């Protein structure tokens with residue numbers, strides 16, 4: 001979004017509702033613009049508190065090519081970013097396209113990460129480890145549901161079994177041996193197939 005607001009955040013709701021990420025930009029050679037950013041970050045933090053959806057916020061110090069006129073030290077930018085829990089970069093929009101591109105890519109990656117995080121947690125697999133001959137072979141996990149592909153070396157085979165569906169889930173009653181030794185044995189009933197958090 002480009003708010004083009006000269007006098008700080010006003011009537012921001014129209015952006016806050018539809019934006020997926022926020023890039024808050026100041027000029028490193030202009031302290032006033034840095035101070036203006038703080039007010040935007042406060043508005044975003046306030047909005048995030050009352051909102052289910054998490055949107056990444058990136059604080060950017062622009063005009064890095066104007067180093068000789070710098071008014072805002074990097075450390076101050078970093079500290080402001082960490083205060084508001086956002087990512088921080090210094091860039092030069094006019095001199096370093098790849099750095100700006102990297103920042104935009106990072107913003108998109110963060111949006112995706114947050115979107116995955118916002119998905120309801122669903123346990124998909126249970127694993128059974130079995131020993132196997134010590135041959136370090138790369139194993140590629142199946143790209144199934146939301147499980148990401150990853151490659152690693154392992155000395156054991158891992159069998160992935162899908163968690164039983166709701167229809168297959170059963171009630172299991174567990175009595176601990178300590179509890180059994182007493183007269184009034186308390187029981188713990190688990191719904192097999194459901195992850196307990």
Ligand SMILES: Nc1nc2c(ncn2[C@@H]2O[C@H](COP(=O)(O)OP(=O)(O)OP(=O)(O)O)[C@@H](O)[C@H]2O)c(=O)[nH]1
Pocket residue numbers: 002003004005062063064065066091092093094095
């Ligand atoms: N030296 C330098 N100047 C830049 C850089 N990025 C933007 N500018 C200049 O800064 C001025 C403002 O740029 P804008 O892109 O219009 O900034 P803005 O904050 O979006 O301003 P509004 O359009 O009013 O919202 C212009 O004169 C740009 O040429 C940069 O990385 N280095």
